[in-house]
Amino acid sequence: MNEETILAKLPRKHRNLVLGIGDDCAIYRPKAGEDLVFTTDLFVEGVHFEQVSRPIPQRALARSLSDIAAMGATPRFCLVSLALPDWANEQWVADFFSGLLELANETNTALAGGDLSHANQLTCDVMVCGSVPRGTALRRDGARPGDAIYVSGPLGGWRHRPTVIPRLQEGRKLRGKATACIDISDGLALDLHRLCLASKVSAALDHVPLLEGATLEQALHDGEDYELLYTAAPRTRVAGIRIGTITSGTGLLTCAGQPIAPQGYDHFDRR
Amino acid sequence: MNEETILAKLPRKHRNLVLGIGDDCAIYRPKAGEDLVFTTDLFVEGVHFEQVSRPIPQRALARSLSDIAAMGATPRFCLVSLALPDWANEQWVADFFSGLLELANETNTALAGGDLSHANQLTCDVMVCGSVPRGTALRRDGARPGDAIYVSGPLGGWRHRPTVIPRLQEGRKLRGKATACIDISDGLALDLHRLCLASKVSAALDHVPLLEGATLEQALHDGEDYELLYTAAPRTRVAGIRIGTITSGTGLLTCAGQPIAPQGYDHFDRR
Numbered sequence: 417m418n419e420e421t422i423l424a425k426l427p428r429k430h431r432n433l434v435l436g437i438g439d440d441c442a443i444y445r446p447k448a449g450e451d452l453v454f455t456t457d458l459f460v461e462g463v464h465f466e467q468v469s470r471p472i473p474q475r476a477l478a479r480s481l482s483d484i485a486a487m488g489a490t491p492r493f494c495l496v497s498l499a500l501p502d503w504a505n506e507q508w509v510a511d512f513f514s515g516l517l518e519l520a521n522e523t524n525t526a527l528a529g530g531d532l533s534h535a536n537q538l539t540c541d542v543m544v545c546g547s548v549p550r551g552t553a554l555r556r557d558g559a560r561p562g563d564a565i566y567v568s569g570p571l572g573g574w575r576h577r578p579t580v581i582p583r584l585q586e587g588r589k590l591r592g593k594a595t596a597c598i599d600i601s602d603g604l605a606l607d608l609h610r611l612c613l614a615s616k617v618s619a620a621l622d623h624v625p626l627l628e629g630a631t632l633e634q635a636l637h638d639g640e641d642y643e644l645l646y647t648a649a650p651r652t653r654v655a656g657i658r659i660g661t662i663t664s665g666t667g668l669l670t671c672a673g674q675p676i677a678p679q680g681y682d683h684f685d686r687r
Numbered sequence: 688m689n690e691e692t693i694l695a696k697l698p699r700k701h702r703n704l705v706l707g708i709g710d711d712c713a714i715y716r717p718k719a720g721e722d723l724v725f726t727t728d729l730f731v732e733g734v735h736f737e738q739v740s741r742p743i744p745q746r747a748l749a750r751s752l753s754d755i756a757a758m759g760a761t762p763r764f765c766l767v768s769l770a771l772p773d774w775a776n777e778q779w780v781a782d783f784f785s786g787l788l789e790l791a792n793e794t795n796t797a798l799a800g801g802d803l804s805h806a807n808q809l810t811c812d813v814m815v816c817g818s819v820p821r822g823t824a825l826r827r828d829g830a831r832p833g834d835a836i837y838v839s840g841p842l843g844g845w846r847h848r849p850t851v852i853p854r855l856q857e858g859r860k861l862r863g864k865a866t867a868c869i870d871i872s873d874g875l876a877l878d879l880h881r882l883c884l885a886s887k888v889s890a891a892l893d894h895v896p897l898l899e900g901a902t903l904e905q906a907l908h909d910g911e912d913y914e915l916l917y918t919a920a921p922r923t924r925v926a927g928i929r930i931g932t933i934t935s936g937t938g939l940l941t942c943a944g945q946p947i948a949p950q951g952y953d954h955f956d957r958r
Contacts, residue, residue, distance in 0.1 A: 451705065497728075597711075
């Protein structure tokens with residue numbers, strides 16, 4: 417098994433991708449009037465997943481696709497870096513790419529390149545590039561007092577969510593409507609706090625929709641929901657579940673009038 | 688120390704980078720008539736470097752910038768993912784980004800985003816995006832029998848090379864002149880073999896310029912030279928040191944008439 421033989425098996429062509437795997441770089445030809453958005457997410461064994469846990473490649477790609485959805489963008493291609501421990505044999509690597517390509521194909525995301533190496537812990541870094549019509553990307557910093565706060569679906573964290581479906585269609589439909597948008601990767605409380613800090617506002621929640629079996633605590637603070645959290649002016653009609661209202665001040669969160677702590681699944685703080 | 692406080696200290700603005708660190712994605716606005724090139728390189732403690740070895744962030748970024756140079760491209764921005772072990776304290780992380788930004792600023796590469804996590808081994812993945820005028824990227828697959836083979840400087844591997852300077856200017860000057868180009872990251876023999884396979888040609892070397900103190904073996908098979916290796920039609924004038932001639936056949940390499948093995952520093956095979 418070496419890098420060339422693994423990479424040679426992967427599909428190479430995609431619209432706008434002039435050159436995929438097999439050179440020093442992939443080449444992408446932007447279309448007139450498009451902005452490109454970029455995100456990258458690390459996925460480390462023992463931190464983000466256990467060896468025998470749910471599908472690793474889909475979750476690794478879904479994390480980045482969720483960021484693309486939160487910008488209102490359409491994914492175009494990804495680069496996948498994989499550091500493999502000894503237990504990850506040739507079959508494991510083939511299964512990894514096969515699982516990754518399943519979600520990549522479903523979402524029309526080309527696998528354009530990457531890097532392979534080895535390590536003691538499996539480590540995966542997935543970069544995704546997406547595109548939006550110029551100037552329409554959804555940012556975190558546009559929420560204003562009086563805006564309504566929405567989520568794209570019920571929350572509860574990874575324990576209650578067997579599969580992750582990045583909200584790409586939902587994100588695209590918010591372009592020109594939402595004043596701010598972020599994906600919920602580390603819990604509603606922490607990600608709402610991030611949105612509030614970026615927009616220099618506060619938030620009052622009055623209703624948090626829960627996944628079956630989930631508690632309010634899990635919805636507020638557990639990771640890997642990957643629903644979208646967004647705001648819109650009071651008179652703007654948007655799809656989703658309304659959960660509260662943006663208020664003045666900076667970064668103060670309440671739920672049913674009680675203060676909530678901006679804590680969640682911070683991969684970095686848990687070291 | 689958390690992700691927000693680390694990232695808040697980093698510079699944010701750059702030409703064409705509409706939005707840098709601090710949202711779900713970075714936003715890049717392509718210029719009319721540019722192709723974008725993308726590369727990503729893993730850098731793993733104990734595999735690519737030892738903890739106390741030469742500057743880690745510069746080497747990690749230089750690897751990717753060398754790929755950008757090999758496409759004849761100009762770097763625009765990078766995303767840096769960093770999984771940190773316990774020994775990497777706050778000061779180490781500050782020094783890492785300070786070292787990385789030194790080379791990033793020198794080469795006008797914006798730090799547009801990334802991800803931070805923890806791991807047992809320090810692992811760093813650097814994605815760089817560069818740009819070239821549409822259709823001018825230097826690929827590996829255009830070498831033809833009779834073309835002259837060049838390198839951008841003397842070789843010998845990382846033991847003989849205190850600092851790495853990605854050959855960005857040299858690469859740009861080859862646009863429209865070189866028929867194929869690759870950077871020498873894993874030794875002349877292995878990277879020449881890759882170029883020959885992509886172009887479906889063979890290569891006869893007659894002269895390999897050596898760094899002071901280096902042997903021919905080291906120049907052929909050691910990693911991290913990061914010089915450019917390129918080919919040009921016999922009558923095309925290009926800068927560089929001529930080292931041989933492209934011949935027919937596929938992937939056969941000789942040096943002074945003797946066959947050489949396409950072996951080098953393959954991070955993946957050494958597991």
